[in-house]
Amino acid sequence: MKINENASIKIPTKLIVPIITFILGAVFFYIGLDYGFWDSNALKPTKGFFPTIMSVALMIFSILGIVNGAKAEKVEFKLANWFVPAGLLAVIGASYIIGLVPAIIIFEFVWLRLYEKVSWKATIITLAIVVFIVVCCFQIWLGIDFPVGLIGNLIFG
Amino acid sequence: MENLSMLMHGFSVVLTFENVLVCLIGALLGLVVGAMPGIGSLAGVALLLPLTYKFNPTTAIIMLGALYYSNMFGGAFSAILLNIPGDSPAVMTALDGYPMATTRKRPGQALFVSNMSSCIGGIIGMLILTFMGPLLADIGLKFGPAEMTVLLLVAMTSIGWLVGSNPTNGVILTFVGILLASVGMDLQTGSPRYNFGNIYLLGGIKFIPFVIGAVGFAQVMRLMDERNDKTESQITEKLTYKNSLPTKHDFKRLLFPALRTGFVGTFVGVLPGAGATTASFLGYAMQRAFKSEDPLGTGAIEGIAACEAANNAAAAGAFAPLLALGIPGSGTGAVLLGGLMMWGLNPGPLLFTNEPDFAWGLIASLFLANLFALSIALGVIPVLIKILTVPVKIIIPVIISVCLVGSYSDTYSFYGVLIMLIAGVFGYIFEKSGYGTAPMLLSFVLAPLLEDNLRKAFVISGGSVAKVFFNGPISIGLTIAFCAIVSAPIIRLILKKAGLLKPKKAN
Structure with a gap:
């Protein structure tokens, strides 16, 4: 559909x-x-x-x-604008299973490569920037423990 | 002279490796955020707030101050090279910047003029701030709870009134922000209030997720409308540092408009609700009264200089009421104030006395940020087109992720993310319906201060309304201003109904 x-x-x-x-x-x-x-x-x-x-x-x-x-x-609301909160909810849902960081990486990939049809080069560069922000800045530098999800809990206890 | 020696003390606070580094990072991020069309300083500061957790309050606010200030530099880039203002203050810059870059084929010089004027305007604003900040604080010391109550009411409602096209909408969201800030604990009795039995709401609505949602997330939802827009430059000349240098004559042309509007822009920045955009418009309008070598609107150096100096001066001037009275003049100022409060600092008349390291360190850091922003702005000229033409559709998922992790890290739970999501969706609907969210953010930040002063004022007056609002000349004057502001929409409606005022076309 x-x-x-x-x-x-x-x-x-x-x-x-x-x-x-x-x-x-x-x-x-x-x-x-x-x-x-x-x-x-x-x-x-x-x-x-x-x-x-x-x-x-x-x-x-x-x-x-x-x-x-x-x-x-009346004010016109387009469907495309609501993909943003829908995407966020999908990441939250997925993070309970696979963890927040992998969920964000998959979300970025799906959004850029499959939805926006951005080139591989731009997708990889953007993914690298997002991983740097999430992992290096927030997880390592600020010491934020992001949820590892059901699978992470099974693997790491 | 005492102020200058305190400023020197401020420099001794700023000139540590960590502070200089964060100032540099703030300036760099501010330029990038400002240059990218559609993000703006408010969203930039909001998204960066969580990254400052690691720092002490002085270092954190140096970073945010540098980001906010250098954003004014960045906003002009896309206005000049693409005819798309990166932020609202740069709207006027596009009028002469773009024709100078395209018709006159001098893009590098247009950028150089813009950067130099921004720097000059900023220095003027900061010098005035150095002297006016403590002066305002001295005046503020004369304010008791009654005067502070009315002053805060005036500041909150005037911004609701001035920001956006419809005063009623602004005032409505001002009161919404106040009520949302009441959720959690009553600070004077320590008992729960409006938490609806929810344990998370006992701590109140968290500021960082709220602001990230109402500003950053709402902005991403709006950006979806522009995601297929092509940002292509019409400039054919290769931008190099060498061919961007202005002539001596160009410098002469920019100097006086920049000095003039820098001075005026600072005072516009001090006024609540006016801010950099108004300063930029006023600066440009003022330039019309003076002689310009080329007609304004055709690529005149004077036009670029006038609005760029004015908006940077206003950005610096806005720090005077923020630091000295604890009253921000804009949505971005409100976010900065929220950040200060989060780190346990209480801006107000006593800030310069109780926290001199912080107050003067911040002012000194603005001078440093000005120099960094100028150096970076001039340094990135050769690669600017590439930065500016990053497609919006690539930026959108990146900001979504930053909103998500930023709001999560404030609460270490999805509670923060949920607040961010709700604030974002409502922020988007509000903006689409003509309700600008800046007044809501401002009142959300100022509401605890207002409540504290109001309750103290009523205790002192023994419950007499007259003794609160008509306590003395300051209170009376401010009460009249407040009544005028809140009654204006009602009077407007009555006049409209009576046919004495022509109704505006619905947009």
């Missing part, structure tokens, strides 16, 4: 975004009130004081955003 990466969908996000921020404000407001607003004995604000005020402000401005966004044009 061939995927048409130029496929796109138009969504009214200029309206949806302020609706989401309004809901976010409402949730923070509701929970914030539960935390308490003002300690009348000690005459000081409680932990809900600041977020409650800010959530009210967010709700007010979100209503303005909703009014502005109601008549705005």
Whole structure:
């Protein structure tokens, strides 16, 4: 099955975004009130004081955003842009089995060579740069232990 | 004179092997990131943050400062050679840079003029920063919690208002950033807040994965639109160091515009929300009032010099409020501030007194970064076309991997990666819908400081709102400014509804 990466969908996000921020404000407001607003004995604000005020402000401005966004044009989202988070999720999934570093190397190879059809020379140079960044900079120099995955655990215990 | 002796002390801090080396690396990376169209200084600084874990705070911020500053040099390269600005401040450089490189067939000289002007503008900005930083800090010392509260509110909302085309959208994301920063622990009582029973959220939303996602990952998603664009240069001349040297007359032409706009650009950089892009536009506009040997827009040296000096001066000037008041003027400044806080430093009026090694070391490192950036920029002229024409489709998977390992290394778990992914996807949707994420980053960083000052101010005032917002002349002035900023979108909407203001065409 061939995927048409130029496929796109138009969504009214200029309206949806302020609706989401309004809901976010409402949730923070509701929970914030539960935390308490003002300690009348000690005459000081409680932990809900600041977020409650800010959530009210967010709700007010979100209503303005909703009014502005109601008549705005829909925004076009192309399928190709979503390959980026999809690729990331694939690497995360693969890292549980083969480990993070091999998963990144395979991802780079698949993306460059199979998806973008970049030349072998450019693929190898790019892979070398990525390996240098991940292994030399992060793993060796910064001492980050990346997950070795199920297979790595079986081999190295 | 005291400032100059402190600057000398700063140089003694910077001139260690490690600091000089990281400054050089920062300058080199900044030039490359700035030169590549589409990445920009904000994403560059965000992606580099995890690499600074190994360093002490001074060394780490020297690297980031050098990267941010030299980015301004790099942005001009693609503007001059490809007519594609590497970063928004370089938009104006393209107006004269590209015609000088193509129509006038002087690409090397255009690059040389741009680099020299950037260096001159930067030096002016840094000299003013040397004197103005401590002066601002002295003013800041007079600010109590009430004044700081209103100042922070003004800074946060004004950036939300100034950045992007729609003030309402900017202010909405400002408040979103504030609320996201409230997740985790209440710093004054040490009790959990908005963690929704999740153990990971007890530590709050981690800054590095959040910023890598909202800036770097969102940017990669956007870059997918440009991945098939061909970046080919129209320049036929071979770029060599020898044929790039400007004449004595060229130097005379660039000097005065660079000096003039360098001075103005510094003060524009100090203003919140204005930054290097505004300085560059203003510098170019200012040059129109002065005589240019060739008409502006046809490859005039004066045009390149004016905007390049202004944007580099603004980049240096932006450090004054960042260090002295703890208030960044841009999204990149917010990332730098977040980095400082991560390393336990609290920029603000006491920074110059409590952490002189750090404050003056950073200022001195900017001078060093300026020289490094100039040397590297001139040195890479012969290979510049090759660097600039690296296809976007090759850069995309590399940045995805850097985002992944960078966010993983902050938390040593996929929790950081998850935050990065969510922030990235939302950052992308926000940007596509006309909501610039810079105000959100800024408010995310400044929210703890704002909350701390607000709560202190209310304790001092015994709960009186008037005593917080109308405490004295400074508070009153800032409160009026704050009210004007937040009420502007509401007034605009009412005027629009009443038919007194023509509605903008939806984009």
